[in-house]
Amino acid sequence: MKIINNNVVLASDDHEDVVVLMGRGLGFGVRASDPVDDARVERTFVPTAWHPPEHITAFLEQIPAEHLAVAEEVVRLGRRELGEHVDDHVVIPLADHLSFALRRAQEGVEITYPLRGEVLHLYPQEVSLSRQAIALVDERLGTRLPDMEAIPLALHFVNAQFRSADMSKVVELTEMFAAVLTEVGIYLGLRLDEDSLQVSRFITHLRYFARRQDGPETPTSTFSSLYSSLRNTHPREVDCAEHIGAILRQRQRWAVGQDEVLYLALHISRLAAGATTS
Template identity: 50%
Template sequence: MRVTKVFNNNVLLAADDAGTEVVLMGKGLAFQVRPGDAVREDVVERTFVAGGSTTPERIVALVDEIPAEDIDLTERIVTAARERLGPHITGHVVVPLADHISFALQRARQDVQITYPLQWEVLHLYPREVAFAREALTMVRDATGVDLPALEAVPLALHFVNAQFGAGELSRTVEMTEVFGAVLGIVRTRLGIEVDEESIDVARFITHLRYLFVRQQQGVAPPDMQGVLLDAVRGANPAAHAAAVAIQELLSERYAWTVTGDEVLYLTLHVSRLAGAVGAS
């Protein structure tokens, strides 16, 4: 690992052989060090992964403000989240999550109340992330003695959802959540049904939509299932297909995406499953 930039005597930016940038901290780590030098890895005390909106400079600025014990706590939470939610919970999450947790602790100690938008949507659309976020609140209480409000599970869950998209701006995940609510509104209106947001079918539908967002972000096409299948599904489920087309139009209008016929097919199948589940209940 080689040094690419020195911030101060204790903090530097380095890159590994694959070109991945990391911010490294350690007492005297960067003293009399120049770009191109090998990193004294035995002196490294902390490693932070840069990426997305979390630039090296932002990491350095935030870490300088966040108490070390809050960073330690966040690293433990991220490790536990990776075990519960999957390997997409990477080191990219540590700094933005530590920033949020540290600020939430400050507010709680000062008895400052805050509300969050999309509370209902987050609590119903991301049950796995919310369940772990509640575990994280227990970890915070055990480590600090501070009981954060139960609704802090909402932003924590959004951070874990956001990790699926490579730690980009959290605002994009908030916008995505708003779109999910609008998509379910289309299903209700077009099919004239009530949708149980806590059902397994809705969970599968939201999971599909999340991966649709990932595919669009990465420019990856879904598996090819169009052809005769699309005609068959459209003929058998015209209302579900109409809802899927309306969802396609919403995504195209909101994000200027090209939502392919294959994606419409998958959306139709999911919407049809939701309608079937309601009809069977």
């Protein structure tokens, strides 16, 4: 065990992995050779490549405990509303953001975030959760954050799906998702309803497709007969899907096989069915 301060220590779990433990008086009057008093442990943080132990301990020394508690409550709410990918790894970056946002709000400083329109249309569930988080912060801490804070908070919840330390990846993907939607509309000569269920499902598909790019390559040509059938019945949509696939290969360096083009074409067919001519 390594004592950081009276309330934070570094220790090893049952698998000999380093964890950061927090609890009132957990490090007070103890030695490195002493066992951890489990009854005093209030929070356990598991370090990662992007949040090493020294990062976590420095954070815990700087962030007020009440800000951390609200962030944990928001993450629990996010897990219920969005899924298990909103896990404890989100707590630290979320608490860090909330703490700075609270300071800005108390000082009357308001920031305009880019991609506001894109985030509102592409991530409606995350935006809804972020607005609940703003209300929860107000209820727990008595400070009302500007409505604009729903934008970066939503991106934190989107980023949870990719488990990335770098928010720039989510910003880049958001710009790309918006560009793909625009490209589909232009290619087919349609006006897409950005608030429709079809658009929401299309963006969800792109998000999972983006996540799969970091995993093993998916075998292709599983649905060649279905691909041929769809090309006969919906040639424009398949052509559009191949066009989008070429863009993703060129701009994002994504692996886009025939199966993925098929999935894109199916989603684009649904988009076309619910759109109006531009």
